[in-house]
Amino acid sequence: MRGLFKRTAPAGAPDTAALGTDALALRVPSGTMVPHACIGLACGKGGATRRVEHGARLAAGDSKSAYCFHPGPxxxxxxxxxxxxxxxxxxxxxxxxxxxxxxxxxxxxxxxxxxxxxxxxxxxxxxxxxxxxxxxxxxxxxxxxxxxxxxxxxxxxxxxxxxxxxxxxxxxxxxxxxxxxxxxxxxxxxxxxxxxxAKSAVSAPAPSVPALTDAQALRRLFLELPGVTSALRLVALPPGQALFRQHQALLQRLDGVALLFATMPSLELAAPGIALDVASRAARERHSAGAVLALDEAWSLAARFAHAPAASWFDDADRIVANLEHHGAGRRASEHA
Known part of the structure; x- marks a missing residue:
């Protein structure tokens, strides 16, 4: 009768043996036991996350998704x-x-x-x-x-x-x-x-990262823009009214961009029950992709906050926020593109 009460992985659970070698993280179903030396992560629909130690059962509950990851090296x-x-x-x-x-x-x-x-x-x-x-x-x-x-x-x-x-x-x-x-x-x-x-650039392009779908792009913008805003809010500024006012203006604009993308219309619909035409859908996808590129630049800019004087990166910050505003407004106004 030995093994009668042995815990088994939920049906359809992925093989977590690759964690720590070929995989950093794997999505797992609720009820998965977090493997030894790994960490579980329950992710809520609004972006909140909760870590679960190894040996515990990862009960995602109402969470949108759950992962197991290995910290490395x-x-x-x-x-x-x-x-x-x-x-x-x-x-x-x-x-x-x-x-x-x-x-x-x-x-x-x-x-x-x-x-x-x-x-x-x-x-x-x-x-x-x-x-x-x-x-x-x-x-x-x-x-x-x-x-x-x-x-x-x-x-x-x-x-x-x-x-x-x-x-x-x-x-x-x-x-x-x-x-x-x-x-x-x-x-x-x-x-x-x-x-x-093909009349492409002569120099080789950056590595080809798979393109995001419109829904994936909007999810990234919805979840990550508040994080970028928080990083900017924590920047230590030197004394002076001019930089302080610029800083406050950037924060207000980023808050507006975050709200804009959080209330974006569906890719398929022009209005409830009215399908969006193909050209307008393509325009929405193009603006979503452009906004994600600006988001990546915003994270890269955040990496320079601690090492460069504020005056040196304000112009870049203004350009990045302007690109986010442009693509946000373009996606919302693309109904008749």
């Missing part, structure tokens, strides 16, 4: 410059223990907003690569040839803050690596030739 390889794929970085990172100073951990928000059916290590590496390449291309991070120790330390500090603000992970180590023996240059040149014939 993990190791990934990055290509900071798309046009120079032989230059690589070996990155080790972990998901830290909860910070008691904040109401919600950034990694928990990342899972609630972007977790989907789970986060594989390969997909996460692609997202990190895309974020890093964008920051280097825009000059927000610098990794020059023959980097000095001071330049490397400055880059590392910026990279650490970027990955914490954008994904909620902490970098443990980062080392340069030569990936030249793994690059298929013939295939790379062929792909670039195709790009040129």
């Amino acid at each position: 993990y190791s990934i390889e990055l290509t900071p410059f798309a046009a120079a794929p032989e230059i690589g970085l070996q990155l080790s990172f972990v998901v830290d223990d909860p910070d008691p100073r904040v109401a919600q951990q950034r990694f928990d928000l990342y899972l609630a907003s972007e977790g989907g059916e789970g986060v594989s290590l390969a997909a996460f590496a692609l997202a990190v690569d895309s974020a890093l390449q964008r920051e280097l291309a825009q000059g927000n991070l610098e990794l020059p040839p023959c980097t000095t120790l001071d330049e490397w330390n400055l880059f590392r500090a910026g990279l650490n803050q970027l990955l914490y603000q954008r994904f909620g992970v902490t970098v443990e180590d980062c080392l340069p690596v030569d990936l030249g023996d793994r690059v298929d240059y013939a295939q790379l040149l062929l792909a670039r030739a195709v790009d040129v014939r």
